[in-house]
Amino acid sequence: METNERGRRRRPFWYLRRRPGIVRADVDAELGMHLEMRMEELVARGLSRADARREAMRQFGDLDATRDYCRRQDRAKENSMRRSLIVEDLAQDLRICLRGVLRAPITALVIVVTVGLGIGATDAVFSAADAALLRPLPYSQPDRLVRIYTDVPPNRFPFSVVDYLALTAEQTRFEEVAAYGGRGMTFTDGAVAERVRGRDVSADYFGLLGIRPALGRVLNASDAREGAARVVVVGHDFWQRRLGARADAIGRSVRFDGQDYTLAGVLPQEVGPLEQAQDFFVPARWQPPTRKGPFFITVLGRLRAGADRALAVEELHGINRRLFPLWRASYQDDRATWGMIDLKTHIVGDARTTAGLALAAVALVWLIACANASNLLIARVASRRRELAVRAALGASRGRVVRLLLAESGLLACGAALLGVGIAYAGIGLLHDFGAAYFPRAQEVAFDSTARWLLAALTASSALLFGLVPAVHGAGGPVDESLRSEGRTATGGVTVRRLRRVLVATQFAIATPLLVVAALLLASLDRLERVDLGFDTRNIVTGLVLLPSTQYSDNGRIAAFWDDLHRRVAAIPGVAGVAFADGRPPNDVNNFNNFDLEDAPTPPGQSQPITPWVAVSPDYFRVLGLPLLEGRLLDERDAQAQNLLAIVVDRAWARRFFPRGSAVGRRIRQGGCTTCPWTTVVGVVSEVKYAGLDKPDEGTVYQPMAPQRLFRNVIVRTTADAATTTAAVRTALGAIDRDLPLSSVATIDELVARALERPRSLSVLIASLALVALSLSAIGIYGVMAYYVQQHTKEIGIRLALGGSRRRVLNLIVGQGMQVAAGGVAVGALTALALTRLMASLLFGVSSSDPFAFASVCALMLFIALLACVVPATRATGLQPAVVLRTE
Amino acid sequence: MPPPLPLLQGTLDLLVLRALTAGPMHGYGIALLVHGRTEGHLAIEDAALYQALHRLDRQGLVDAEWRPSENNRRARYYELTPAGRRRLREETANWRRYARAVEAVLQGA
Numbered sequence: 003m004e005t006n007e008r009g010r011r012r013r014p015f016w017y018l019r020r021r022p023g024i025v026r027a028d029v030d031a032e033l034g035m036h037l038e039m040r041m042e043e044l045v046a047r048g049l050s051r052a053d054a055r056r057e058a059m060r061q062f063g064d065l066d067a068t069r070d071y072c073r074r075q076d077r078a079k080e081n082s083m084r085r086s087l088i089v090e091d092l093a094q095d096l097r098i099c100l101r102g103v104l105r106a107p108i109t110a111l112v113i114v115v116t117v118g119l120g121i122g123a124t125d126a127v128f129s130a131a132d133a134a135l136l137r138p139l140p141y142s143q144p145d146r147l148v149r150i151y152t153d154v155p156p157n158r159f160p161f162s163v164v165d166y167l168a169l170t171a172e173q174t175r176f177e178e179v180a181a182y183g184g185r186g187m188t189f190t191d192g193a194v195a196e197r198v199r200g201r202d203v204s205a206d207y208f209g210l211l212g213i214r215p216a217l218g219r220v221l222n223a224s225d226a227r228e229g230a231a232r233v234v235v236v237g238h239d240f241w242q243r244r245l246g247a248r249a250d251a252i253g254r255s256v257r258f259d260g261q262d263y264t265l266a267g268v269l270p271q272e273v274g275p276l277e278q279a280q281d282f283f284v285p286a287r288w289q290p291p292t293r294k295g296p297f298f299i300t301v302l303g304r305l306r307a308g309a310d311r312a313l314a315v316e317e318l319h320g321i322n323r324r325l326f327p328l329w330r331a332s333y334q335d336d337r338a339t340w341g342m343i344d345l346k347t348h349i350v351g352d353a354r355t356t357a358g359l360a361l362a363a364v365a366l367v368w369l370i371a372c373a374n375a376s377n378l379l380i381a382r383v384a385s386r387r388r389e390l391a392v393r394a395a396l397g398a399s400r401g402r403v404v405r406l407l408l409a410e411s412g413l414l415a416c417g418a419a420l421l422g423v424g425i426a427y428a429g430i431g432l433l434h435d436f437g438a439a440y441f442p443r444a445q446e447v448a449f450d451s452t453a454r455w456l457l458a459a460l461t462a463s464s465a466l467l468f469g470l471v472p473a474v475h476g477a478g479g480p481v482d483e484s485l486r487s488e489g490r491t492a493t494g495g496v497t498v499r500r501l502r503r504v505l506v507a508t509q510f511a512i513a514t515p516l517l518v519v520a521a522l523l524l525a526s527l528d529r530l531e532r533v534d535l536g537f538d539t540r541n542i543v544t545g546l547v548l549l550p551s552t553q554y555s556d557n558g559r560i561a562a563f564w565d566d567l568h569r570r571v572a573a574i575p576g577v578a579g580v581a582f583a584d585g586r587p588p589n590d591v592n593n594f595n596n597f598d599l600e601d602a603p604t605p606p607g608q609s610q611p612i613t614p615w616v617a618v619s620p621d622y623f624r625v626l627g628l629p630l631l632e633g634r635l636l637d638e639r640d641a642q643a644q645n646l647l648a649i650v651v652d653r654a655w656a657r658r659f660f661p662r663g664s665a666v667g668r669r670i671r672q673g674g675c676t677t678c679p680w681t682t683v684v685g686v687v688s689e690v691k692y693a694g695l696d697k698p699d700e701g702t703v704y705q706p707m708a709p710q711r712l713f714r715n716v717i718v719r720t721t722a723d724a725a726t727t728t729a730a731v732r733t734a735l736g737a738i739d740r741d742l743p744l745s746s747v748a749t750i751d752e753l754v755a756r757a758l759e760r761p762r763s764l765s766v767l768i769a770s771l772a773l774v775a776l777s778l779s780a781i782g783i784y785g786v787m788a789y790y791v792q793q794h795t796k797e798i799g800i801r802l803a804l805g806g807s808r809r810r811v812l813n814l815i816v817g818q819g820m821q822v823a824a825g826g827v828a829v830g831a832l833t834a835l836a837l838t839r840l841m842a843s844l845l846f847g848v849s850s851s852d853p854f855a856f857a858s859v860c861a862l863m864l865f866i867a868l869l870a871c872v873v874p875a876t877r878a879t880g881l882q883p884a885v886v887l888r889t890e
Numbered sequence: 891m892p893p894p895l896p897l898l899q900g901t902l903d904l905l906v907l908r909a910l911t912a913g914p915m916h917g918y919g920i921a922l923l924v925h926g927r928t929e930g931h932l933a934i935e936d937a938a939l940y941q942a943l944h945r946l947d948r949q950g951l952v953d954a955e956w957r958p959s960e961n962n963r964r965a966r967y968y969e970l971t972p973a974g975r976r977r978l979r980e981e982t983a984n985w986r987r988y989a990r991a992v993e994a995v996l997q998g999a
Binding site: 061 | 916917918921935936937938940941944945947948963964965966
């Protein structure tokens with residue numbers, strides 16, 4: 003009977019486990035031996051063999067059951083030993099690779115930091131893009147929601163009351179339509195006065211979107227009826243901030259604009275993008291229209307289930323066509339039609355480009371980091387071939403070696419993932435808090451299960467991406483050859499080199515477009531920063547004052563208020579001038595108006611020209627310092643006039659409409675009015691940006707500020723510092739009416755900085771990612787060239803010994819590296835050329851194929867590559883042939 | 891001689907461990923030793939003994955190895971592991987406490 007030696011406390015790793023057959027045989031042999039010895043004993047006492055056998059069996063007891071029991075015990079032991087062996091193997095792998103990793107700490111650190119950065123940043127940006135672009139809207143059945151708008155290509159603008167009433171009366175394709183308009187009111191509770199932002203909403207607004215309140219109820223049809231009590235629904239944030247987060251606030255009265263509203267309900271904390279940052283919702287009481295405009299209502303529709311969108315659009319066109327002739331007196335543009343788009347598309351807006359760009363940039367950095375890690379690990383494997391060959395020769399299977407190398411990559415990937423989790427967590431927190439300027443629905447960004455799964459997937463793919471190639475590579479090749487060769491001219495040297503060159507070229511090919519994009523964004527930011535606003539922007543403090551119409555219904559009282567405010571502010575020490583305007587540079591224009599020129603009337607059926615239209619007090623030009631180029635400025639008499647008789651235009655307007663000759667004395671009619679008296683251009687001033695820093699000067703019209711205007715920006719030029727002046731203006735305002743807040747306080751410089759914030763942070767983000775990509779590429783090419791030099795030490799030594807010039811050796815090595823870099827850069831530049839067109843909307847004053855940006859990026863990349871090649875190359879030329887050849 | 895007593899549950903493992911303190915031994919040897927020491931007062935089936943040995947092996951309290959026996963057969967020898975030695979100490983103490991407690995009651999009665 004065959005038996006086998008069995009390992010004791012510690013089995014060597016190569017020991018074969020006992021197969022089930024052997025377990026069985028072992029038990030049989032043991033029990034058989036026992037019976038034989040017992041029989042021998044009995045025979046010695048004089049029993050016959052047969053009797054002895056029977057007696058031995060009797061003394062033993064239940065043989066079959068014992069055999070089974072023992073086998074079961076042995077098998078269980080085998081299994082648990084096998085399991086612990088696997089764990090031991092793994093632990094051994096981990097110990098070995100931890101040692102391996104720590105032997106090259108810099109490499110490990112570079113890999114963990116760069117890949118971790120890539121994983122974390124990609125994860126964070128993806129979750130923002132997911133919230134902004136991919137996730138369905140948090141409304142009921144969001145795919146049937148559309149926004150309906152007035153379509154005058156290339157512009158889409160809101161509806162008017164006329165449009166909305168006609169639509170609700172005549173439409174049949176929508177289950178419901180609802181509408182809202184923006185509204186600001188002043189909240190007062192005796193202690194504070196705060197300017198709050200909210201919405202006038204139609205009665206069915208909440209029903210259409212399927213919004214449920216956190217407390218109380220939402221608005222319904224009876225609230226909108228004529229003579230109904232005033233009710234308000236407030237946002238969660240307002241409820242916490244101003245109503246003390248009390249559940250019993252429902253039913254109490256809240257004071258807005260000097261009137262009491264009964265609190266009907268509070269919205270939940272998590273709301274959809276339309277309700278975001280809104281403090282209140284009140285039932286809309288839009289006045290019956292007397293003319294077609296103004297256009298200020300955003301209309302939402304819910305399509306019937308299974309409704310044909312084309313038919314719905316056709317119906318919209320039909321209603322508009324029937325409506326048009328009825329209001330021809332106040333609206334002539336018959337190109338205007340109605341259209342609709344998915345609500346989600348409307349909300350996503352132009353975030354797609356920004357999100358796409360940011361996501362592409364971080365994902366590319368992650369890829370470069372993986373390529374770089376792969377490169378570094380290949381180099382390590384190559385230098386460890388002997389170690390691996392020894393392991394293989396000692397009996398480690400090929401699978402075991404691959405596993406060892408993969409475990410090493412896995413360990414690095416885990417380190418990277420740990421860092422990545424931290425970065426993703428922090429990044430997602432940042433995007434949640436500050437992302438609203440860049441992405442819609444930023445408040446929905448969270449480190450949720452999608453983000454976690456993506457992180458896991460990124461980690462796993464990182465490990466495979468940078469681990470698989472080196473692992474397969476390290477396990478390949480005949481063992482004995484690797485052992486015999488001296489490691490310098492090892493087999494696979496050529497393959498390794500080729501592989502690493504491809505990886506490095508890829509790194510350059512990925513990094514180049516990133517740098518190009520960064521260069522374009524930076525150039526564009528530079529142009530934006532250098533935009534001339536048209537006046538001295540320093541030391542100007544601005545703020546908004548809004549008079550509630552309920553308390554200020556008398557024109558005389560309103561005019562007196564503004565006069566009083568003007569006087570008090572002008573008396574503040576340091577104030578050099580005070581003016582009022584309804585807009586503010588560089589991107590706050592209250593009104594765009596259309597008009598018709600007397601000299602060049604707009605033919606019927608065409609759109610009239612539209613320009614920014616700013617109402618200003620007479621001092622405005624002096625306070626900003628706009629020089630009068632022609633004619634005269636506006637004065638008090640112009641403001642008192644019943645009709646709009648006099649306007650001042652800027653130079654761009656004058657040039658646009660009267661390129662030959664003077665604009666002064668020309669006449670226009672504004673707002674599509676055909677019966678109003680003519681308005682005369684009385685003066686021309688220099689240009690100022692109102693519609694945004696990136697917008698061209700297309701002409702601005704200044705009209706006198708009507709004395710009874712309820713809201714005005716106060717514009718103060720001061721020699722004192724901004725904070726002191728602001729505080730003084732607040733005091734002056736409070737002295738007249740303590741319930742009036744000064745809102746939107748900012749200096750012009752702050753407004754400009756705010757306008758630049760978005761392009762600036764995007765450029766900074768992309769530029770830093772590009773820098774990471776550039777350094778990784780540099781590390782990559784340096785690594786390859788250093789390896790090349792190390793591999794060819796002997797060759798170089800011989801060359802030098804035979805009288806080869808050091809210069810030629812240098813050229814040879816640098817040439818090798820530059821070939822790789824140049825290839826990558828060329829491919830990258832071509833890719834960039836194809837891709838940057840997609841980001842044209844983010845650029846200002848720079849073409850997406852700007853030759854300077856492309857050339858300087860390519861030059862920079864090649865220069866960095868050159869530096870990275872020259873270091874190992876000089877080391878090579880510094881070799882002493884005699885020393886090299888002796889040690890070989 | 892009165893008929894041998896049935897074994898109390900759990901005491902066989904203790905006896906086997908104790909028997910092995912003398913050194914490595916095969917199953918038959920243990921059977922002889924236990925039988926001799928108890929002078930036939932305890933009824934121990936060989937079947938139960940082998941089950942106990944394999945159970946102890948599985949628990950890591952003893953180690954088993956094939957070796958040539960005294961008459962040059964290949965026999966499976968068992969040996970105490972450090973864990974087995976520890977267990978023996980604990981179980982011996984427990985048994986003594988148990989026996990003392992029972993004895994105390996019986997004497998008082």
